[in-house]
Amino acid sequence: MRTELQRPRGTQDVLPPESWKVEGLRQVALTVARRYGFEPVETPIFEQSAVFLRVGEHTDIVQHERYTFRDAGGVELTLRPEGTAAVARAYVENGLQAWPKPVRLCYFGPMFRRERPQAGRFRQHTQFGAELYGSESPLADAEVILLALAVVEAAGLADPEVRVNSIGCERCRPRYREALVGYFAARREALCPDCQVRLERNPLRLLDCKVDVAVRAEAPDLADYWCDDCRAHFAAVEAAVASAGRRVERDPHLVRGLDYYTRTVFEVGHPSLGAGVALFGGGRYDGLVASLDGPTVPAVGFGMGIERLLGALGDRLAVTAPTPLYVGHLPGYAEEAFRLAEWLRNQGVAAESDLLGRSVRAQLKDAARRTRWAVLVGGREWEAGQVVVRDLGQGTQAPWPKERLLEWEGVAAARLAVGVPWAEPKAAPDLR
């Protein structure tokens, strides 16, 4: 294999049937999001670098993991490492503050981070995300959390459990940070090397260190420093999520990497992904839009890792590729088969005919690999106004009148199902 012609490190080629699963998840996500009133938004996969720098100047993601380049005009561009900043930019640029509040947007697409690849982590990955602008109500936080859970559950994951926390607001967080730094600075000698760095650069991160568990156990708790508003907000979020019948648990050590979060942060993990690897994560970011020179607009949102969701689902995702109808031909009838296949497609039926000039034997062998239903064109039956319909699963066949072909069960099965049966709603709990 020529190394310079291999796909870039940390990227993937997604082939059928796996690619159908990604498409299935996209439809699940968008269908469920629509139930919550979220509408899809598309933004470029690259932005001017300033968009991300403005919003995350202290985060690893924009500091060390950016894919940045200059185009021929000298403009510095960055492949988007996350969706929130990009959608917020679009919100400001298109004047969405003039839209009726709240504004609910969602997206599904690739993100780029130059990290060292490992299980569940790629340099290009796909995120489904949702952003809700214009409400500072705890019900907005709850709605977004419920949406994320509903998507995960609709995809087939049972009983996900969210961990939530509040990192306070600009009024209470500085006091907490001070207390935290004081606590850890006094124990600097006992900290792991990573934490000694965190102490300087990102003190909140000290909370979720896996090494210094004993030291952090005694650390000051955010909850003791919340202002009255933050306390009430957090309690209301917890209550609203729980009232919808979802399991929530406060994780006092949960903090998140992007530094635009205010108050609520949350994430959901999964046993198959290992500790600290999130299926989705998000939170409230009331200051983000303003930091992009927009109006002061409160917002909440989340991002969900599609590859991780796929991994957690394993074989449970019941997405199947459409089974086409194979239109085979007897010697001398290739053109008739070609035309019949095209006629069927125009009736909404998925149909394939032989393009390799194969023998009947080879056609059937090929057909059996691809699908379950075949019709054969040619010979006595064709001349008598019939085709031969064959069930490749059963190995049975019979003549069938051409003009009634659409009534055959194999054709019905091959009719392209455009719906998303796997995203049908579950029975709802009683309304109280």
Next chain:
RNA sequence: GUGGAUGUAGCUCAGUUGGUUAGAGCACCAGGUUGUGGCCCUGGGGGUCGGGGGUUCAAGUCCCCUCAUUCACCCCA
């Protein structure tokens, strides 16, 4: 960015202390059956042994570098 493991055909792998033209199974293509798949039989295509350098009469095998994959840390979806 740090540390470990692994690279032989599309896939899963064999290849003896270094020794001729590098093998198997599955998959793929064709034929056995000029109108019929799955089993079976015959034949075929497909490899610069990840890449480069070195040691040697001789390297898939030993040494060095590099690239990639993978796992963990960091961080995150």
